[in-house]
Amino acid sequence: MTVEQLQHLELTYAPPYGSAKDVINQAAFVANNIIKGDATAIHYDEIDNLTEDQILLDVRNPGELESVGYLEGAINIPVDQLRHRMSELPKDKEIVIYCQVGLRGNVAYRQLVNNGYKARNLIGGYRTYKFAKA
Incomplete structure (x- = not known):
């Protein structure tokens, strides 16, 4: 699975217990920004x-x-x-x-x-x- 695919990975979401985007999604967003050069x-x-x-x-x-x-x-x-x-x-x-x-x-x-x-x-x-x- 690629970093880009991890950004959009659908994981279990239970509003009272967690955020809309899982920590895996967040890590993938950061990694993709570094790969693309949008973050250093x-x-x-x-x-x-x-x-x-x-x-x-x-x-x-x-x-x-x-x-x-x-x-x-x-x-x-x-x-x-x-x-x-x-x-x-x-x-x-x-x-x-x-x-x-x-x-x-x-x-x-x-x-x-x-x-x-x-x-x-x-x-x-x-x-x-x-x-x-x-």
């Missing part, structure tokens, strides 16, 4: 080699940072505050975004790119980075 991503093994022209942005809630950890040097702006706090980020640097697993990072990526920022989203989020480095 960064992998966990590139994080330790960021340059001065890149800034880490953690879009998780502060409680998550305290409970599971964070990447050293990251700026924390929760995704639900990003629209109002976007001006805190420089437009002359690439913003490397991460959340816990990637979904909120993708939302933040879209917001930043639509407002003229150069950005990349960490595939798999902090969880993948932490697991790979353990």
